[in-house]
Amino acid sequence: MEIRVEKIRKEFDLYPALHDVSLKIESGELIALLGPSGSGKTTLLRLIAGLEQPTLGRIFFGEEDASYKTVQERNVGFVFQHYALFRHMNVAQNVAFGLTVRPRHQRPPKAEIRRRALELLDMMQLTGLEKRFPNQLSGGQRQRVALARAMAIEPRVLLLDEPFGALDAKVRKELRRWLREFHDRTGHTTVFVTHDQEEALELADRVVVMSQGKIEQVGSSDDVYDRPNSPFVFSFIGESANLPVSVIDGTVHFHGQSTGLAAQRDGEAHLFFRPQDVSLVEEGPGLSGPVTSSRRLAGTRIAEVELGSAKSPCHVEIEVPLDASVSNGTTLAFRPTRWKLFY
Amino acid sequence: MASARSAARWHWKTPSVIPGFGLTLGFTLAYLTLIILIPLAGLAWRSASLGWSDFVRLVLDPRTLGALKVSFSTALIAAVVNVIFGVVTAWVLVRYNFPGRRIVDAIVDLPFAIPTAVAGIALTAIYAPNGLLGSHLAPLGIKVAYTPLGIIVALIAIGLPFVVRTVQPVMQEISREVEEAAASLGASRLQTIFRVILPGLTPAILTGFALALARGIGEYGSVIFIAGNIPFVSEIAPLLIVIRLEEFDYGAATAIATVMLVISFLMLFLINFIQAWSRRRFGHAQ
């Protein structure tokens, strides 16, 4: 099911949570809404589900305008951050709930409901737990029961709010891979919210980066990591350094010194680059300054270099070869090999 | 080392650096024994000294059975009414914001604080045939005061807070996520309430019901003014105890009291059972 969000605005007590957000989600896609807390990602997910009412704007499920549909009518599978399992029902009853509350003429017979619940539990590798109550399950098991319950109603789209947020690191990694496989097998259009960039980049077909109620960038993992289109995305995703520079006569200058980097447009700007995208230079223009500290990080060495004047120093971290001499006080000169200017 | 550890496991109290355990627990147990347990044991002992056949004869006395029946049936009806209105009241107080909510919340506690005799004479003044409401009900053929209906009215008035105050805190803890989950699975609002919210509240509701019922069976002050106290019709068991005492018939008073005490213990047992069951099932206390 393709989903289109058109110019959605959401205000909570006059405080805007979403500013005119538009987004198109292709059928069968696995999409991550990524952003810091307060960026509006959960609000967007809840608006798609019909749990919130947009102040302005429209939401389409395929060709159908779903803006005025209630959550019951939208037929979405929603997995809540804390799973929201019904604690007085056992696992099988939880999974069957969506089918048992259907109006009589749409409700499958009891045996059929039970068969489908058990089939889903089997798919979620929960066979044998159907008689357990939620408080007798581990976090990972609860998560999968919540997913099975959402899938039982054959939803048009699967929405997950911080699906791995409440799990410990090891279970989280396992479930992440498992969700990817599950998605590939069923082909459901799936949207999940996360504040964990690693999770988003690893799992999603496309990542929607959000900040302060706006979509900053939509793209594949490669797009948002390698070609960030805003200072926010550049600094939010991965490590990055940020220097205030000015472009004079087509060359980037830092503190009055040419860096040897060429630019199209003159003016004040911010230079962004990643620690690994630099090369040390022996001579010629570049950025240089004394090393203030260095540390070994797995297979690489990171050096912190102080740039600019002593009065207003800028500290940046760069990756250096393991054999480079980077004792404190040594002057390092380098030039970014991949970089971006934001005016 | 191993023996020391197993010795610690058998200890009946977890060690603590905080002092005063012996003093406070000792005082608690002594006071509890003197004020509550010895007097209650005295009642049991007096009842046992009646002998079995005398005890049975006194309990099976038609007037005694009639009084127990009146007490139990009126308390049951009142507790059912209180459960319905108590749950609705708790819901309104927890979920809705309306002007004066805090005041309404305080008013719910009034029956706890107001003396039963005061409530009793006030209700009688309202529902007596010449009273504020009674005078309007009389032409319709509805008699409240001096009938079992009057007892029920009094027990409703004093029992409400038991249900509200047991259900309210549990209701406060229902996460909105659970309700949203039910809605997203297609449940209508009524289905969410009756299949998700109320079943989750069942232990609290049953506890509140049992508390209101226990209180209703034993209630005296608010009932005797409005009841009319006609034997076999509107005479409650606690009043019959008082009547037997005034006749210096200690045996009969003891026998009725023992039956009522057993009912109280059963209720208490039931409440504790519900709490333990809900802790096991739902993984948290009420």
Added chain:
Amino acid sequence: MRNEHFRNPISETAPVRWALILAVLAFLALFVLLPLLVVFTQAFREGWSAYFSALGEPDAVSAIRLTLLVAAIAVPANLIFGLAASWAIAKFDFKGKAFLITLIDLPFSVSPVISGLVYVLLFGANSVLGPFLKSHGLQVVFAVPGIVLATIFVTFPFVARELIPLMQEQGTGDEEAAISLGANGWQAFWYVTLPNIKWGLLYGVLLCNARAMGEFGAVSVVSGHIRGLTNTMPLHVEILYNDYNIVGAFAVASLLALLALLTLVLRTILETQYGSELSATQKH
């Protein structure tokens, strides 16, 4: 474009909401507020002077005095018990704790008439202790000591019930910290525990006091209804009411109703000011 007819999925529609609110208000008005109102309208139905002369009557004055005396003994006794019990139960872990709490709750589910009866059976004329007490010139039943005992029995759980959940919620960390800093047990209680529970304690005492002054059934059984001697205020209300002295009965009743109102007003103020320090999970 604004979606006016959107239904919040986890709330009722406005008409249902208002219907429920009105139903609750009507129910409370009918069963709780109206009786309270009637107490005052009946008390003042013959004017202020009749009201005050009813209260100034010697038997009324002695009933008020006795009620104050009984509360002055019963409330501190149950206060000390409540503090001791909640300290033992909330600050320590021991076997049989749940059973102990059940025992403390016991008077809630015992009929007040039985609470009085047990003392009559224990200390009355035809009890085991009766002849012994009589030969030593001690009278418990049909006298003030019996009234005090019955009142203590009935109001026994109030302070403890208020404090136990509150102190359990606050845990033992603060006291352990105080002890590790060199405080002794009394200092830990006085400087660390008490400031944290004072508002809950105050409400427990207020409620205990309201119930102690208003207790009817238990006191009625042990008092013997001797006018001017063993009549508390609620018993005096009964006597006046049975004598068809309506103004007198409701005048004395109005004092008790006022006390109840005052208790709840204080509670509401405490809850607004110090909400987190009052336990929300009380049951009585």
